[in-house]
Amino acid sequence: MWPWEHAIVGYVVYSLFSHLVYRDAPNGLEAFAVVFASVLPDLIDKPLAWQFDVFESGYALGHSVFFAVPLAIVVGVLARSVGRPRAGLAFGLGYLLHLPSDILDTYVRGGELRYDIVLWPVHPVESIGEHTDFFGEFTRLFGHYQQELLAGDLSAYMWFQLSIAAFAALLWLYDGAPVLREFLRGCLRVLSSGR
Template structure:
């Protein structure tokens, strides 16, 4: 799954949760937490595999359910202790949804769920390693980008673009968290200094 797809899954899930439980959209801190946590497994494992060759594939330590669950619980407990429960819940949502997002979408394409991706150290997913982080990303991204450039998107890409558009509209509906806080904070600072 592409990084922006992980962000979409995490953000949409947390936004819906926030609307159902808190009757409002996510705040900026929760949005940063869900986006960061949605990307965290790939930031760790792809770097350790592709850049440093520590693992034989990009699904290892940070993709492991045996790591993700305790880390999410720990972050949630610390966030609750410091009065930032929503940030902890957002982190857990982003991190824990990353794992099934790397397993479930492969079924239609390959006819199986690659659960070995989330069972490290019991199982190890194979794949490219030691190719360099930037090189590895571009090897995967160039075919995707060429569909956009030639304006000949596959049905899969068309679906992805639709998801991006829907997630963007949800973010706007939520009041554009993060941007909203930056604008409000800047306005307060300018107003204070102007007085």
């Protein structure tokens, strides 16, 4: 999955959870935590594989269930200790949703369930070819989407992605635009204190 797809899934799931359990929309810290955590496995593995050749593929440490679960627990405990348990939960949920999302994506795109992508180092994923660098690899992979978008001939999968993105944007607005809301409030405080 692409990072923005992970961010959308993470935000939508956490927002719906927050509404159902807490009867409240996510605040800015929670929204930031879930979105950041939902893309963090890619921020760890893709540059280390594509740019620095630390791993053979973009599915290694960050995508490993053996790393993800302890990380989610540690962040949750730390967040609770500073009085932010919901932010810790948002982080854990966002990070842990990334793993099954990638497994499901391998099935949707390739027709096979690839559990091995979350089992590093027990089952490392082999490279599928030469990587130039982070930007080159991203551009190569994004080229498929770009061609489809520019041609205007969108697949059912692309329409589904665009629909989910629109739903997430509407949900974010319904939630009061967390993160942006806190940023604007902070700017207003700074401006009003300067008078």
